[in-house]
Amino acid sequence: MHNEALVGLLDELAGTEVSVAAGVVTVGVPAIGDAVRVAMRDVLGFEQIIVPTGAPGLELGIRRGHEELxxxxxxxxxxxxxxxxxxxxxxGARLEVPAMPHMVMYSEMHRDVRALGRAIDDEDLDLDLGTLAATLLVHRCFLAGAVRVGLWPVRVAAWWEYMWARVGARLPLDPFRPDPVWDRLMADVTEARRLSAQPAHRDQEVSRGS
Structure with missing residues (x-):
C-alpha cells in the first residue's frame, strides 16, 4: 500500500512521467530535463504539499545512510x-563558503551554474579568485546534493566542469575528496559531449550520456 500510494501521488503531478521497475521509482520531469530515481525501500515517508508558486508537490524523505534527506x-x-x-x-581543508540555502531548486541550480559559466568567458569581467572558488564549491555542493537524491544533472555538471577546466588551477581551494560517483558523472559529461560533437560550453547541446 505504501508503494502504491507513493506512485499514485507522484502520477497525479501533471507534467511528470512516472514508472516503476525492479523496486525503483523513476520520476521524469521534462521541464528540467532530468529524472529522480529512488529505490522504494529508501522512501521513509511522503506528504502532499503546495509549493510557494502555488503548484502542487510531493515531499519525500529519502534514506541515505543514517540521514533522511x-x-x-x-x-x-x-x-x-x-x-x-x-x-x-x-x-582538514580550509572552508570559506557563503551561506548555502537549506534547499535548492534544480532550475535555480542550472540557472546559477550556467550564468557563471557564461560570465567566465567575459574578458571585461573582473572575477575575484577567492569569491570564484567559494562559488564553484557551492555549485559542487548543489550537484552532489542532486546526485544524492537520485538525480543525474549531466548538463549542469558540464557547465561546472567547463569552468573548472578554465580556472580551477588558479583558485585558492584545497583538493576535492576522491569520489567515484562524481567521476562517473564527469564520464557521462565527456560521453555526452562526444555524442553531440558540440563545444563543451553549450549545455543545451549536451544530453544525458547514459
Missing part, C-alpha cells in the same frame, strides 16, 4: 538539500 517533486521542478561543503574537500 528531503526531496520535493513538483509539476515542473525538483527541490533538494545541497551536500555539505566539508564533505566535498579533503579532511
Amino acid at each position: 528531503p526531496l520535493i517533486v513538483t509539476v515542473d521542478d525538483v527541490a533538494f538539500m545541497p551536500a555539505y561543503a566539508a564533505d566535498m574537500l579533503v579532511p
Whole structure:
C-alpha cells in the first residue's frame, strides 16, 4: 500500500512521467530535463504539499545512510538539500563558503551554474579568485546534493566542469575528496559531449550520456 500510494501521488503531478521497475521509482520531469530515481525501500515517508508558486508537490524523505534527506517533486521542478561543503574537500581543508540555502531548486541550480559559466568567458569581467572558488564549491555542493537524491544533472555538471577546466588551477581551494560517483558523472559529461560533437560550453547541446 505504501508503494502504491507513493506512485499514485507522484502520477497525479501533471507534467511528470512516472514508472516503476525492479523496486525503483523513476520520476521524469521534462521541464528540467532530468529524472529522480529512488529505490522504494529508501522512501521513509511522503506528504502532499503546495509549493510557494502555488503548484502542487510531493515531499519525500529519502534514506541515505543514517540521514533522511528531503526531496520535493513538483509539476515542473525538483527541490533538494545541497551536500555539505566539508564533505566535498579533503579532511582538514580550509572552508570559506557563503551561506548555502537549506534547499535548492534544480532550475535555480542550472540557472546559477550556467550564468557563471557564461560570465567566465567575459574578458571585461573582473572575477575575484577567492569569491570564484567559494562559488564553484557551492555549485559542487548543489550537484552532489542532486546526485544524492537520485538525480543525474549531466548538463549542469558540464557547465561546472567547463569552468573548472578554465580556472580551477588558479583558485585558492584545497583538493576535492576522491569520489567515484562524481567521476562517473564527469564520464557521462565527456560521453555526452562526444555524442553531440558540440563545444563543451553549450549545455543545451549536451544530453544525458547514459
